[in-house]
Amino acid sequence: MKINYSCDCCGEDIDTLEVDELDEDKLGFSCLTVKERESILKYDSLSNSLQVLSLCDQCIEELGLAEEIAPLERGFIH
Numbered sequence: 001m002k003i004n005y006s007c008d009c010c011g012e013d014i015d016t017l018e019v020d021e022l023d024e025d026k027l028g029f030s031c032l033t034v035k036e037r038e039s040i041l042k043y044d045s046l047s048n049s050l051q052v053l054s055l056c057d058q059c060i061e062e063l064g065l066a067e068e069i070a071p072l073e074r075g076f077i078h
């Protein structure tokens with residue numbers, strides 16, 4: 001299935017991953033609370049893809065969240 005990361009702030013596409021199966025531990029989703037999952041993960045069964053709302057580097061910088069968000073962001077993508 002496909003995992004599409006897009007920026008929650010400006011809507012820009014950040015990254016797309018193609019995975020055989022959804023490994024929530026590996027993707028860092030397992031550490032999210034139920035509420036966080038509901039707000040940032042959107043599963044699209046039609047295209048069998050997962051939409052993940054994140055923040056792009058530019059918005060992280062503009063919002064001044066670099067230090068707070070960056071480690072999480074890296075965890076999501078790699």
Ligand SMILES: [Zn+2]
Pocket residue numbers: 007008009010011012055056057058059060
């Ligand atoms: Zn952005």
